[in-house]
Amino acid sequence: MAWSIEDYLHDSGLALSNGTAYKKRRHYIDKGEIDPISMGGVAVISEGTYSPKGTPKSLDIKYWTIQPDGRKELQNLINIEMESHNGSSKFNYKSVYVLGREVNLNDPQNIENVIEAVRRIHVSLRDKTGMAPHIARIFEDCMLEEVIGETLPLPGFDLDQRIKFNSSLNFNMKARGAKQRPQLDIPLEAFLPLAGIRKNTVDTDHSYMRKEFLKARSFMPRSKKRFDFESRLYKATLKKKSQKLKITTTPISETPSSNDNQRVLASAQWKIERAGKKRGFTEDTARLKEISLIDKNVLRQGFRDAMAALGVINKTHVDMLNQDYPSTLDHMATYGLSDSVNSSSPPAPKEGRAILTSEGGNNIKEIVPGVGTDIGGNCKTFETQYEDIKTGEQQKCGVILDWGSHIIKQASNWNAAHPDLVEKLKYCKDAFITHHHLDHLDGIIPYIVRGLLSKEHTLHITPEVYEMLHDKLVKWGVKADDPRRPQINLLKDASVIDIKDEDGIERLSVLYGVDAVPHSAKDTPFTAYARMGNQILGSYQYLGDARYEERHFEIHDSKYWDQVSMMKKHCPDAHQYMVAQNRKAPELRAKAKAYLEGLYRYNKTINPNASRITQKLIQKTVDEWHFIPTYAELDATSMNREGRGADERVVEDNLTHIMTNWLSDKHVAIGRIGTADSRRETELCAANRAQRKVTAFGAAIELHYRIANKHGVNPYIVERPQEGKYTGIDDFLKWHANQNDITPTEFKGRTSVAVKDWFEHGQAGTIMAIMSGSQGNAIEFESMLYKLSEGRSYLDADPKTSSTARPANLKDWAVIMSQSAIPGNAKDQKTLIKRLAARGMPVIEAFDDNLRVHNPGKLKQHILDDLIATGRLHSGCEKDVVEADGSILVQGMSIHASGHGRKEDNRLWIRNKITAKQIGLHHTDSWEAIQAGYDLIEEEGRQHPGNIFENAVETQVSLESVKEIGRKNSSLIMTREVSEPGKQWNKSMESARVINDDYAPHHNLGLSGKTGGAREIHFGTEDEDAVRKREAQNVIKVQFNYSQGAHSKPGRAYQGLKPMEEQNLPIWDPNHPDLDLIK
Structure with missing residues (x-):
């Protein structure tokens, strides 16, 4: 079957927009992109040749990957050879290869699929965006695996994420070499597009190499300055094989003068090493000697930063090719190089x-x-x-x-x-x-x-x-x-x-x-x-x-x-x-x-x-x-x-008094945050003095008490338990009881047989249960007091269907909210207290150095009498402390001590x-x-x-x-x-880095055409599950060191980058002596 030139150009995505034929003997289009997550790079290149009559002779589409571990690989995507059809202007396909696999020329449908993939790749290569073609998606949509009959590997490309490299984000090659003369070798045809120095012979206005110069200008309303932004390619020496790229910003005044105020934003210098056996290069190579941002040669900082700097330069050139003033600040932040500015x-x-x-x-x-x-x-x-x-x-x-x-x-x-x-x-x-x-x-x-x-x-x-x-x-x-x-x-x-x-x-x-x-x-x-x-x-x-x-x-x-x-x-x-x-x-x-x-x-x-x-x-x-x-x-x-804050010993006395004198016939649930170490000690002391058995409900509180069992309650009065023994709470209770000449109480876990027996057969007024959820906000939806307020807690569960159910008659219970509201949570805590009180329990709320008894019920007069007996209230003044809803306000009786x-x-x-x-x-x-x-x-x-x-x-x-x-x-x-709607587990994390340019320290350097405000950029890896799966084979156990006059071990010196071929890194091996991952 013969094909016409016109059809080929349209079908392959190489036709000009005005419909005229492409008349050059060769086309060359490239585009590079560096992944800001892994700092790996891909450079896609399309190169074709034509006869003097314009008949296509060959088409080669290939791509380079620069792996995050420094390896470089060339992959041929599609290779096509054509021949003239009986000497006419039409042609036939002589051979078609996809990733080195030959396509059957007897099936025109297969050829059409391949040519459609070619078209889509060319459309992406020719646009002005900085995004490399979505090769994996194109290959799937054009069904090239079905055409070839096997799975096609596309390292560096991913169906879901477009570009993806299987390397840890925290990997950074630490090569040896001269510290003062670092160098990095990248194939020349990959380096140029990766740096945004693109070549496009079809759409010349999309090509940096047309004039080897780009310029943009903008007025900055915030700094009230006009800036020129220029990128220029120079010969670094008289020899053609050494080149330098310089990107500058210059404020433009009404009276033009010299470039005294010109600021070099970025620069790169490289030497072109031509391929040859004597030179030891298999392809033309750019040997980078410098990649600088704001006068700092990041080449010395490691491979990741060198690639990141190329990414910044690339995106800057993309903006300029689109006739836009570059958002270089954004690009620096995207590639983790904001420290330069x-x-x-x-x-x-x-x-x-x-x-x-x-x-x-x-x-x-x-x-x-x-x-x-x-x-x-x-x-x-x-x-x-x-x-x-x-x-x-x-x-x-x-x-x-x-x-x-x-x-x-x-x-x-x-x-x-x-x-x-x-x-x-x-x-x-x-x-x-x-x-x-x-x-x-x-x-x-x-x-x-x-x-x-x-x-x-x-x-x-x-x-x-x-x-x-x-x-x-x-x-x-x-x-x-x-x-x-x-x-x-x-x-x-x-x-x-x-x-x-x-x-x-x-x-x-x-x-x-x-x-x-x-x-x-x-x-x-x-x-x-x-x-x-x-x-x-x-x-x-x-x-x-x-x-x-x-x-x-x-x-x-x-x-x-x-x-x-x-x-x-x-x-x-x-x-x-x-x-x-x-x-x-x-x-x-x-x-x-x-x-x-x-x-x-x-x-x-x-x-x-x-x-x-x-x-x-x-x-x-x-x-x-x-x-x-x-x-x-x-x-x-x-x-x-003014004054001093409440002391935990005062809180201990007040909690003991409340449990002993106000709530002697009620079990007590004490609500607080799960990180108050001093309050945990106070609770245990009060439980000993009030002779209350102690348990913990809620993940945060249970963890807090497990830590005390493992590491001790207060190791400065009772020694930490021996390693492997979890006796910290028992040891503390015994010590405290001995100090006060009383019988020690006991602490047991929520799921223990003992706690089950306390709930089923214990006399009212003998349990003190520490519970999570004192703030009432949405984050605490699964906390114990939040669930108790809504009737879905362990105390509400049916023991027939739940082995951990601890059913309770709430008339025998009272709640002490021994944690004031954290700033921002006051409204939520009030709502939580109202819900708890609505279930028939007295709720004692801590605020400042005071407390409030909500829903005192039958305890009201008993509490008022005690306040009079202890001198906290004058007889006949009861109405002064009873609020409209029946709550009792007690001033100067702290049940919470601030940590500040x-x-x-x-x-x-x-x-x-x-x-x-x-x-x-x-x-x-x-x-x-x-x-x-x-x-x-x-x-x-x-x-x-x-x-x-x-x-x-x-x-x-x-x-x-x-x-x-x-x-x-x-x-x-x-x-x-x-998380999934209605669920509070199996959560994933979404994240972003937000920078507010209104406070930027360099807003007057002309580094961005934006006028300020906050901007979001990516943060970290794509997904924690992907990282976990990706690195499953490289598991490294956490090492613990105990400091006793310790010296932090210095990291291995980074002394510049050796040429890639000298680094001998065929694969990323975490045990490789040159990769200082763990040392």
Whole structure:
């Protein structure tokens, strides 16, 4: 069968839009795309030849894959040869191959299917979008597997996701080689389209190579500037085989001048190595020597970042080919390279500097609608930044202090928000968590679920925090042996961990004291020292959340509070070096004296005999100046509340009194959140004193009590159980009973035979059941009290159909809501209380230092009489405390103690514990609290840095003070839980990274044509199930290390990229010595 030229051009997608014939002897169309998830790349190429008469002679469609592990593969998709039909202008197909399989030419239908696939590929190649053809979909729709009769492998392409590479997101090749001269080899015909340097001889206006130059211009309403955006291809040297690409932005003024204000946004330089046996290249190759973004050669950072930078350049060129001003900021964020433009701070000097950034917790500005002015998202990064003396490039080494989720107050399409640390994970490989509350811990979960962490990252946490995190991760399908989990270092006692760079030089030292800070959960504070080897640059003390409890310090006298002595012992060489430096600075004596005057103004704990400041004391302070913390932050949550917060011992007394005197003939259900360690201790003490048997209902509460059984209730008064023994609660109850000369009660699990017997035969007034679900919001839909309020709990279940049913007569029960509403949940908690009271139970609600008894019923007069008898109410004033609905309001009777200290608690912190040279604030969304905190610091004669408070502000920390030097992007990671309608299990996670350009630090550089606002980009891997299945064969068990004067092991040095053929990486082998995945 003969085919005409015209039909072929139309059928194969090569016809021109005006209907004229393609008259060149050769066509060449390419397009490349880099997957922002795996950083693998595909480059599709179509090349055809024609006779002088225009008759097609051959067509070759092929594609290159650049795998995430550095391998490069060429795949022939479709190869067709034609021959002239009897010397006419028509032709016949001589041979047709699909992926090397020959197609039967005797079946015209098969040929039509192949040509239709060709047409669809050409349509995609010729359009101006940056999307490579959906090869897998095209092959399926054109039924090419049926044509060939076998399954056709298409590495790099996927039917559902278009482009997909089977490699872990956290994989990053760490090749050896000269650090100062990194290089990366990519086949030339793949490299050019991957960099967006496209060639299209059919549609020349779609081709970069037409003029080797692109230009766009736009006016920026926000900065009120006009910018030229240019991309140009140069000869890097006089030799043709060396080329350079430069992308620049230039502000255009009314009076044009030179390019003094021109900014190089991106550049790349490569040498063309021609194929040949002598040269050792099987194809023409681009040997990349530089790929830079904002003056930073990312080629030195590893293969992933090099490919990511090509992706940014590619998308920028796509925008320009579409006659649009590039959205380069979006592209940098998409490929995880926002760090290149993520700071307005000046470059770090060779001698280094310490930078503190609040990534969340200082929540004054809204970032995403409804998020950013709420409590939560607590996270700090502390970095040592310096200029590399060998390369002249900026280097960073940092730590993450807490990694919490935001508590969203307003209705939103998202369930949660978390700090954005995507770029900082490249150099912040160690994270330290103070405690297990969700606003300090849960932000790490989407990073693990979405595969952004690796075995190069280490999480430093206590065993109790690990238990909580492990439970959360398992619920998200990340089991203990999942390779997505980072290394775990379990903290013990008090010690110092050194963070070293790739050359083994100390860049940070982090001092910690396990459980040293009193809070509602066990809280481990950290003090981070920025270092340049023996040179100490500055330090930051982070307490997490805090209240002040004298009893806590009496039973747990942590070495952490003597930080100077710990650091002197840990790094004597650094101390000796710094003492010599300090003594060379005569002005330091005056500074030391002023510091001591403020420190000892009221402080009688640190120096009780400080009637005068001696010269000897001043000299001692000078010699220790470098180890005295520069900057510490107070928990300002309740700073604007006068007085001191309630103590847990007061709560214990009140709970005991209520159960013994008000509710003596009723079982008690106590509702609270599942992370209040101090409240758990209070409950057990009250149960002992009131002689109530104890059990737990609800997943969160049951886990909380299991952790106590495993690790102890309070290990500073009763030792932790021996490993493998779960006796922590029993040990504590016996100790407490012995201290009070009473008989210990018992704790049993909800499903035990003993608890079943208590419910069936126990006398009313003998059970205390701790229950989950104190807030009443939708997240707690499956919690115990929520279900109890709706009649679908274990207490409502039928034992005939449920073995775990614990049927109860609710007239014999009362509820104590021993947890006030978390900000944003007050309305939901009120609704929950009303539903519980409607079921006939008295409900006692905690709010502030008071309580309210809802639905007291027959207990009303009994409670009022007790209030009179105990002096809480004057006789005859009963009507003053009885509300319209019959509820009883009791003021000054706390059944909840906040974990956040009030003004006078913070005063005690300043006087007795905080020795830092400057004191600031964190953990609040209230300017009123901030001002109250600064006033308090001044009252105490101490120094504060002024209004350095907002998130995203970059603060330089010296040995003496802190100051703002710039800011970073304001951004969040947003997540939502998705499940089938009506179900609350088998949830999946949807996520996005949202950046608010209204606060962008570089809005005046012309990096985007957009006018601000928030923009969403992808976050992490495509789906956790896909990651789990993909990496099933590469299971790596989580390793535990216990810190006792531990040193964090330095990662292997990355010293540039070797040529691909020298790396010898035929497959990705997790045990390959050159792949430092786990070391």
